[in-house]
Structure formats: structure tokens, C-alpha cells
Amino acid sequence: MESDVKSDCLNCFALCCVSLPYMKSTDFPYDKGSGEPCRHLCSNHRCSIHGSLREKGFQGCVSYECFGAGQKVSQVVYKGKDWREDSRMAEEMFSVFPIVQQLHEMLFYLKQAIELEEAKDLKLDIQTLYDLTYTLTIKTPEEILALDIEAHRSKINPVFIKVSDVYRSKYRKKGKGSETKKKRPDYIGANLTNVDMKGQNLRGTFLIAANLTNSDLRGVDFIGADLRDADLSGANLAGALFLTQSQIQSAKGDKATVLPDYVERPGHWGS
Template identity: 50%
Template sequence: MPGSAGSALDGGDLRADCANCFGLCCVALTFSVSADFPVDKDAGEPCRHLRTDFRCGIHRTLRPQGFQGCTVYDCFGAGQKVSQITFGGKDWRQAPESAERMFAVLPVMRQLQELLRYLTEALSLEPARPLHGDIRHALDETERLTRTDPDTLLALDVAAHRGGVNTLLLRTSELTRAQVRGKKKNRRGADLFGAKLKGADLRGADLRGAYLIAADLRGADLRLADLIGADFRDTDLRGADLTGSIFLTQAQVNAAKGDSATGLPASLSRPAHW
């Protein structure tokens, strides 16, 4: 368990470490021909570009070759945890009898790791200090679950666990966004596909789960906005200010379009394709 919320958010425990993973996302997940993938691939079938050392053979040219989906996907560190902890460092090629369970555990672990990511951020938010005891308890319990055996993970009611954590994250969001005075926009789960929001004042807005696909958010102010689960595929964030926004992940940023003027939280990196 990381020693502090800030260091955990910036560190490797909640980020993919492909060098210590058995290429699980390249095997366990399904690909369908689309704007994100140029080929179909069934779950359990290794991607044709997966090398024997579990590294991607076209990593540097994924986007030009049509594998944009691979550059957006983030396992939040689930891949290396399943590989090195849940299955003790024995890969699915060495132990083919464990392959099916290993691939089934990955999406469960990913959800738990994603919750760890949000809970860790919640602990770093000063306005949510009254909730920090409950948040720490939820974080410890979620971390404990990630270190259980495969059978326990596969039997876990992930939806129920997410529900309890989500209650805390909602309260965290409310306390944090209350720093913005006045009435805040509530566009939770809204269909904002292609919306014209250039220069919009969205400070403290609730955009949880909003569909912002291909929306124009150039120059928009998203400080202290709750962005958990918002769909940023092809969203134009050039010049937008997302510093201080909450529950924004690297995967969301990777899916969007931005530039050198896009303001991001310190824990996130500017994508190379920007």
C-alpha cells in the first residue's frame, strides 16, 4: 500500500506496468473492427502483434496502424497485479490450465484497481477531510480484495462493492465542488455528443458519465468539475483548463484531442499524439 495519497496517484501501483504483465489485455479482451481497431479478435485469442516476451510488436506505431483503442486502454495496474500476485508470476503459456481463469480475473481486478485510483484521489482532496476515515477504510478493503485468490475474485460481487465506494465518491465530489460559488451545472450522464461548448464555464459541474464524444470544449473552464466516467473520445480539449478537475484519468485524456495549452492535473501526462 502506498504511503500517501499523492505519491500513490503519481506512482506505478495504479498505472500499467507492461514489463511485469503477461500481455493480458492483448489476450483477454475482445477487439471489434471499428475506429479503434482494424481487426476482430475474440477474448482469449492473443493479438497477432503480441510477441513471445509479452510485449507489443507495433507499440510505437499503434495509432498509424489503426489500433487507437490500445493507446487509450488503461488497466490501472491490474495486469501486473494479476500476473505477479494473483497467479504468482507464472504466465498463461507456462501454465495453460490457468489461462481461462487468469483472463477472467483481469476485468474484475481492473475494476478494483480503478476504485483504488478514485479512492486514492479522494484522500488527497482537502474539502473531503470529514470523509477521510471512511475513504481510508474503503481503500484498505479494496486493496485487500485485490490480493485475494482467483476464486475469491471471480466470486466477488463487484457491482455491490462499487456501489458502496460510489456513495463515498459522490459525497467527496459534493464537498469538493462546493468550493465553487453559485449554482453548478448538473449534466450527469447527459448526452453531449458533438456539443458546442467552446469557452463554456463548467467550473464545479457534475459531468459524471456524460457523453462528450466529439464535443467542442476548446477553452472551456473545467476546474473542480467531476469528470468520473465521462466519455472524452475525440473531445476537443485544446486550450481547456482541467487543472483541479476531479476523478479524471489518463485513459480519458488519451482518448481526447488537446494541445500544449490544455491544462491537466499534475498527476496526468500529456499524450504524445497531442
């Protein structure tokens, strides 16, 4: 995907390392409040343990993706002004960042949708929503803070659903039949080894620690799915829809895992 919806830490003032709170868990080794700099953050906005985040218990950092919101807020919204220069501006910037992050995530999905041949009949609607969403990301801090994100999301979601339905239909025709309803609300820890799930809708599904080894996940809609510690070893995710780098970073896999071309294979997967 284009660089404007992918994090560029060199042009960001480490906003995710300061503005976002987290609690001690399997993803983080201690509690940190919103607006509190991570104890490993250096004065030049770099991480002192970047090369060993997983080993030190910061899996949440490894899997985080701002979709380009960090550099947008740092360099465009605040025109290169560092939050360290003004404590009042810093508080505002830390509130603006998560809002822009949500908008940039929407841009990521919209950008993918508009490139799909199967969604060509929806291209005008998608482009209109993309342009509107982009415009919201370059407003003043005051205007961004006043945005109703949920109202804007409600405008976009119906288009995502239409795109998903038309895109996945071609995969379901190649599979074992039409889409089936899940018999359970989630797949946490489920054994889904060697399962044919082509073209299925896994929107918002919990797949935490699920075993998806060697499963056929081609054309699956993964928007909002939780893949933390899911085992994708040998699984085929070619053509997966609305899959993010963050989701893949949080999962497990190996060299046999087939990924869509817009997602990079995580370095920690190994062989």
C-alpha cells in the same frame, strides 16, 4: 498517482492484449475474441507495433489503462506464472484480470479522494474502503471470481458522490452560480467552446467529439465520462476530479491545455 494504480507493462504478461475482446471500429481495425492473443503480440509479451498504434488504427490500445491490475494479476495473484505455461490457468487468469482491473480503478479514485483536503472529514471512510478494496485484489483466483463487483461498487459510489459534492462546491462558488441540470442526456458532438463549466458534475456524460476548446473545466468531476475525440485544446482542467490517463489519451488537446498534475500530457497531442 502512485505506481501501484498505474500500468507497468514490463511486469505484466500482456493480459490486456489477450484477455479483452474488441470489435472492428474506429478504435480497432478488426475483431478479436476474449482469450485470443492480438496478432501483434510477440512471444516476450511485447507489442510489435507499439510505436505506431494510432497510425495502424489501434486507438483503443493507446487509451487503455489497467490501473496496475496487469502486474497485480501477473506477479501477485499468480505469483509470476506465465499464462503461456498452462492453458487451463490461462483461461482462469483471463477471467480474473478484468475483475481486478475494476477493483484497481476504484483504488485509483479512492487514492485521489483520500488526498483531498476538502474531503478530510471523510478520510476515515475513504481509507476503510481503500483497505477493503485492496484486500480483494490479493485474494485467490477462486475468491476473486466469486466477488460481487457491483455490490462492492455500490458501497463505494456514495462516498465518491459526497467527495465530489464537497470538492466541487468551492469551484462553483467562483463560477457563475450553482450547478445546473443538463438539458440533454449527453454532449456528443456539442459545441462547448469557451464555456464556463467550473465545478460541474459530468459523471458518466458522453462528450464524444465535443468541442471544449478554451473551456473552463476546473474542478469538474469526470468519473466515467467518455472523452473520446473531445477537443480539449486550450481548455483548463486544473484540479479536475477523478480524471484518468485513459480519458486524456482518448481526447485531443494541445500545449495550451492545462491538465491536473497527476495526468501526463499525451505524446500524440503535439503542438
